[in-house]
Amino acid sequence: MLELKNLYKRYGEVRALDGGSLSVAPGRMLGFLGPNGAGKTTAMRSVFGLVRLDSGEVTWNGVPIGPEQRLRFGYMPEQRGLYPRMKVAEQLGYFAELHGMSRTDAAASVARWLATLGLSERSDDRLEQLSHGNQQRVQLAAALVHDPDLLVLDEPFSGLDPVAVETLAGSLKAEAAKGKAVVFSSHQLDLVEDLCEEVVIINQGRNVMEGNVAGLKESSPHRRLEIDVSGGDGASWLPEIAGIESKEVDGSLVRLLVSKEIDLESILSAARAVGPLRHFSFEAPSLSEMFLRAVTQ
Amino acid sequence: MKGLRPVWMVARRELKERAKSRTYRITTVILLLIVLGGIVIPQTFGGGDDGTTYDLGLVGENSEELLRTLEVLADTSDARVETRVFDDIAGAESALVAGEVDAVLVDGGEYVTKEPAGSSFFVTGGTGLSALVGGTVQTLRLQDVAASAGVSVDEIAGLLTENPLAFRSLEPLDPNRETNTTVSFFGLLLLYVGILSYGAWTLNGVIEEKTNRVVEVLMSALRPHQLMAGKVIGIGLLGIAQLLLIVITAAAAALAVDLVDIPDVSAGLIGSLLLWFVLGFSFFSVAYAAVGALVSRVEEAQSVATPLTMVGVAGYLAAFAVLENPDGVVARITTFLPPTAPFVVPIRHAQDAISGWESALAVVIMVAATYGLIRLAGRVYSGAILSVGARVKLRDAWQSAELEESRRLTR
Numbered sequence: 001m002l003e004l005k006n007l008y009k010r011y012g013e014v015r016a017l018d019g020g021s022l023s024v025a026p027g028r029m030l031g032f033l034g035p036n037g038a039g040k041t042t043a044m045r046s047v048f049g050l051v052r053l054d055s056g057e058v059t060w061n062g063v064p065i066g067p068e069q070r071l072r073f074g075y076m077p078e079q080r081g082l083y084p085r086m087k088v089a090e091q092l093g094y095f096a097e098l099h100g101m102s103r104t105d106a107a108a109s110v111a112r113w114l115a116t117l118g119l120s121e122r123s124d125d126r127l128e129q130l131s132h133g134n135q136q137r138v139q140l141a142a143a144l145v146h147d148p149d150l151l152v153l154d155e156p157f158s159g160l161d162p163v164a165v166e167t168l169a170g171s172l173k174a175e176a177a178k179g180k181a182v183v184f185s186s187h188q189l190d191l192v193e194d195l196c197e198e199v200v201i202i203n204q205g206r207n208v209m210e211g212n213v214a215g216l217k218e219s220s221p222h223r224r225l226e227i228d229v230s231g232g233d234g235a236s237w238l239p240e241i242a243g244i245e246s247k248e249v250d251g252s253l254v255r256l257l258v259s260k261e262i263d264l265e266s267i268l269s270a271a272r273a274v275g276p277l278r279h280f281s282f283e284a285p286s287l288s289e290m291f292l293r294a295v296t297q
Numbered sequence: 298m299k300g301l302r303p304v305w306m307v308a309r310r311e312l313k314e315r316a317k318s319r320t321y322r323i324t325t326v327i328l329l330l331i332v333l334g335g336i337v338i339p340q341t342f343g344g345g346d347d348g349t350t351y352d353l354g355l356v357g358e359n360s361e362e363l364l365r366t367l368e369v370l371a372d373t374s375d376a377r378v379e380t381r382v383f384d385d386i387a388g389a390e391s392a393l394v395a396g397e398v399d400a401v402l403v404d405g406g407e408y409v410t411k412e413p414a415g416s417s418f419f420v421t422g423g424t425g426l427s428a429l430v431g432g433t434v435q436t437l438r439l440q441d442v443a444a445s446a447g448v449s450v451d452e453i454a455g456l457l458t459e460n461p462l463a464f465r466s467l468e469p470l471d472p473n474r475e476t477n478t479t480v481s482f483f484g485l486l487l488l489y490v491g492i493l494s495y496g497a498w499t500l501n502g503v504i505e506e507k508t509n510r511v512v513e514v515l516m517s518a519l520r521p522h523q524l525m526a527g528k529v530i531g532i533g534l535l536g537i538a539q540l541l542l543i544v545i546t547a548a549a550a551a552l553a554v555d556l557v558d559i560p561d562v563s564a565g566l567i568g569s570l571l572l573w574f575v576l577g578f579s580f581f582s583v584a585y586a587a588v589g590a591l592v593s594r595v596e597e598a599q600s601v602a603t604p605l606t607m608v609g610v611a612g613y614l615a616a617f618a619v620l621e622n623p624d625g626v627v628a629r630i631t632t633f634l635p636p637t638a639p640f641v642v643p644i645r646h647a648q649d650a651i652s653g654w655e656s657a658l659a660v661v662i663m664v665a666a667t668y669g670l671i672r673l674a675g676r677v678y679s680g681a682i683l684s685v686g687a688r689v690k691l692r693d694a695w696q697s698a699e700l701e702e703s704r705r706l707t708r
Contacts, residue, residue, distance in 0.1 A: 048517045050682065070517045081510025086314060094310055098303055098518040142514055 001025050002047070002150055002181055007056035009042055009205075016042040017056070018205030022183065024198075026149070029172065029182040031192035031199040031213075035295050039205040040185040041078045044152050048075055060150065071099050074143035078154040080136070082127050088138055089114065089123035092145045099146035106145070113141040116171060133164045140168060144175065151175060153184035157191060169195055193287040203295040217284035222293075224283050225256040227267070231275030239270045253279070303519050307527020308534070311502065315535050328543050336550040350377045351426040354389040354401035360437075363405050367433040378429065399426050405434065477647035478620065480562050484570035485640050487540065488577050489613045493606065495536030495578075496585040500598050502528050503589030503678070512682060521682075522675025525590070529582045529671070537578065569646045569656075576663045577639025581609060583667050587674035590681055608636045616640040623650035632659050635666040 002024050009017040017039045024030040034040050045051040046058050048070060060069045083091055089110050096106035114120045117137040122130060127138060140156060151172070157165050165188075173195065176182045186192050192199060193213060201209040209216065222245070229237070232252045238244070243262035248255040264282065271277060285293075315321050351371075364380065371378045381398060383389035389401040393411050401409040408430055443453050503525070506512040515524060551557045588601040615637040619628040623645045631637035632645065638659050645651035 045513070048513070050513055050516060067520060073517055075514060075517045077510070077513035079510045079513065081506075081512065081514060083314070083511055084509060085318070086310075094306070095514065095518070097306055098515070 001061055002152075002183065003057065003059045003062075004043055004046065005057040005059075007039075007043055007046060007058075007205075008054040009039075009046075009051060009056075010054060015205050017046075017053070020202045020205050020207055022200045022207075022210070024150075024181045024183045026181045027176055027179045028198060029176040029184075029196050031196035032183055032185040032202075033187075033189065033192065033199055033291060034185075034202040038202045038295075040202065041154055042205075043202075044075075044154050044183070044185065045077075047073065047150075047152050071146075072148050073150045073152065074146065074148035076139055076143040076151075076153040076156050080139050082135070082139060082142065084128040085126050087124055087126055088119065088130070091127060092138070092141055095142045096145045099148070101146050109145050109147065110141075113145055117141055117167060133160055136160055137164065137168070140171070144171070149180060151180055151182045151184070153182070155186060156184050157186055157188055165191065189288040189291055190286070199287070201291055201294050208297070209290065209294040213287060216290060217287075220285055220290060221260050222285050222289075223258050223260050223262070224281075224285055224289070225258050225262075225264075225267070226253065226279060226281045227256075227271050227277070228253045228279035229271045229274045229276070230278055232271070237270055237274045239266055241266055257285075300520075300523065303523045304527045304530065307519070307524055308531035311528055311531025312535055315498075315532065321535070321539075325539055325542065328539070329546055332543055332547045333550055336547060336556060337554055349375075349425075350379060351400075351429070352379050352381065352398040353426065353430070354392055354398040355380050355382045356384075356386050356389045356401060357404040359402060359405045363433060363437060366436055367429060370432050370436070371429050374429070376429065378426070400430070402430060474648065476560050477562055477566055478644070480560050480566065481570060481643045481647040482616070484574060484643055485613065485616050487544065488574050488639060489609065491536060491540050491574070491578055492581040492609045495532065495540075496581055496605070496609070497598075497602065498536060499529055499532045499582045499585040500589040500602050501595055502532050503586045503674075504592060504595050504598055507593045507682070508595060516679075516682065520675065521590075521678040522671050525583070525586050525674040525678060526671050529579065529586050533578060533582050566643070566647055570643050572660070573639045573643050576660065576667070577612075580635055580639065580663060580667045580670070581605070583670040583674060584608075587670055587677055590674050590678035593681070612637040612640045616644050619644050620648075623648040629655075633662055635663055638663055 003021075004023070005021050007017040007020050009015075020039055020043055022030065022032060022043070032040055032044070042051055046053050046056070047065060049065070049067075058065050060073075063069070086094070092110040092113065093103070093106045096109055097103060101109065110123075111120070114123050117140070119134060119137055119141070122134065127135060130138065136156075136159065140153070143151060143153060153172075156168060156172075160168065169191065172182055172184070196213060198212055199210065199216070200207060229252060232254075235247055235249050235254045238247070238254065241263055243259035244256055245259065246257045268280070271280075353367075367378055381392075383392065383401070386401075386403065389398070389403075390409065392398050393401055393409065396411075399410075403409060408427060410427070439453065440450050443450060506515060506524070548557075552559065584605055585602065588605055589598065591601055592598060615627070615631045619625075619631060619641045622628060628641060628645060628650070631641040632651065632655055642651065642656065642659050646656070
């Protein structure tokens with residue numbers, strides 16, 4: 001179990017971390033979200049001793065993290081870095097051995113990961129000969145190759161095409177299913193919504209939302225309501241009732257942001273009075289909407 | 298063992314990756330060609346014995362004895378005189394004008410040159426060919442006079458070659474001292490060249506991980522001083538390998554073309570030279586690694602390296618000062634200073650001017666200083682990474698690392 005508690009870090013006048021916290025248990029995948037400059041990278045770097053915190057606790061299974069524990073962690077840093085001229089397989093083998101694997105185990109693990117990520121044929125190429133997407137896969141393999149208990153991935157999906165995203169996402173899911181704790185940051189919120197059961201959203205170094213994604217959506221005070229009525233033009237038929245926060249009209253389609261407790265019945269009957277319903281949906285907001293609301297409040 | 302395995306793995310990667318690189322292979326081949334060419338070509342095409350060959354025209358009566366004596370004298374001064382007989386003076390003079398001969402000897406007494414002879418007879422007897430011919434004529438005349446006075450040629454020769462003084466020195470004669478000193482200086486030169494050439498490799502090698510940003514991945518698996526030590530060992534071994542290859546090739550070539558003989562030096566001195574080469578090379582490599590830790594980009598490397606290079610030059614120069622006075626205060630102080638000791642101790646050793654305890658203490662200080670520098674380099678490195686960004690001041694990097702260290706200890 002990885003726990004970051006009450007992290008504080010100032011760079012001069014800038015508060016990079018202002019009490020932010022997160023925790024992730026084995027077998028779980030945590031989406032770590034926040035706008036640029038929110039402190040995500042600083043928090044993730046703190047796990048690897050790459051930042052000197054002003055205060056805060058960084059623990060693994062309740063023990064402060066030191067060099068010994070870090071050998072069992074895998075890290076994909078925000079600023080990607082590998083040896084450009086080293087061959088892919090040799091490079092991954094080197095990282096695996098540095099993390100304490102024997103040479104035989106390392107070679108086997110490298111072959112396995114290259115196969116999983118579709119890079120087997122490139123194993124003897126120098127890294128610089130690979131495309132950006134493939135380099136990114138190698139970077140992920142470098143975080144995974146020593147079979148770590150914890151994966152900390154800073155923007156693992158940025159700059160990847162949808163096929164590569166699919167491959168990486170699948171690998172991460174499989175790793176979590178094997179009992180690894182996974183935490184990753186991303187701006188691709190739809191992807192996070194698909195992949196993660198839990199999220200932490202930070203802004204200006206502080207947690208602004210955290211918890212189970214389904215639970216968060218359920219407890220949101222807002223709902224998205226969409227109604228399409230044949231014969232309706234615009235939203236003139238809409239009754240004047242409490243709980244409508246904003247509306248958007250697209251021909252006969254009306255999109256509303258409403259309170260969770262709105263009187264659905266009266267809206268439904270007003271719509272039916274205009275004509276037959278073509279479309280009606282009442283849903284919790286998406287993670288993107290909750291994110292925007294959380295960080296702009 | 299746990300702490301050493303990563304160090305060796307870093308070193309092994311450095312060795313393998315660099316040895317594979319085209320730059321390393323090409324520079325090694327070029328250096329070998331230069332060294333081989335520099336030794337073999339002059340020996341093969343330059344006449345080998347370094348002697349000068351003169352062309353002397355002969356006209357009229359020149360005795361067999363004169364020519365024989367001329368040959369003997371020329372041989373003692375590593376020269377050769379080719380003679381060419383002319384029928385008359387006119388023919389000889391036109392050959393002289395045409396530059397076919399250097400001078401003409403007429404009837405064993407007149408020496409004809411193209412240019413006025415005054416300048417070449419600057420000192421008694423003149424120089425070059427004129428001195429040889431003059432000396433020959435002089436010798437023959439002396440023999441004639443001696444013979445007519447009843448003194449044998451051998452007696453005269455004996456008197457002239459014997460040294461009339463009896464020599465006595467207060468210190469015992471050490472026939473090897475000069476050879477020892479020469480060999481030591483050659484060793485120092487290699488150390489100096491090694492430090493200056495391979496220091497830059499280490500410096501750039503340390504910056505490498507920061508430039509290609511692999512450092513964040515590495516730091517989750519390595520302590521900074523392990524990375525430093527591995528780099529220094531890997532790059533150092535590769536540098537020493539290249540240097541050895543070149544030196545052995547050069548020595549083999551020089552022996553093969555009879556340029557030098559194998560010097561007669563004691564195993565003790567060779568051991569001292571090797572030991573201090575390794576100590577000095579390690580110390581300076583580690584120092585280059587430490588200054589490399591301060592910067593993040595290769596472009597900044599040169600500015601931080603310059604002061605260190607000056608220290609290396611100063612150490613090399615100190616050896617010359619110590620040679621003058623191997624027992625003096627300067628010698629004693631510089632023996633215990635890590636930057637100068639690798640240059641000074643072998644020189645004092647070669648001169649038999651260092652005591653056992655001084656040698657031992659110098660080695661201990663050197664090893665301790667190198668170890669300390671590795672730790673310092675590691676701290677500076679981690680400090681520089683912790684405060685990402687521009688070039689880090691040494692003091693800031695140190696303090697940053699110190700805080701991190703104490704945090705780690707108090708956890």
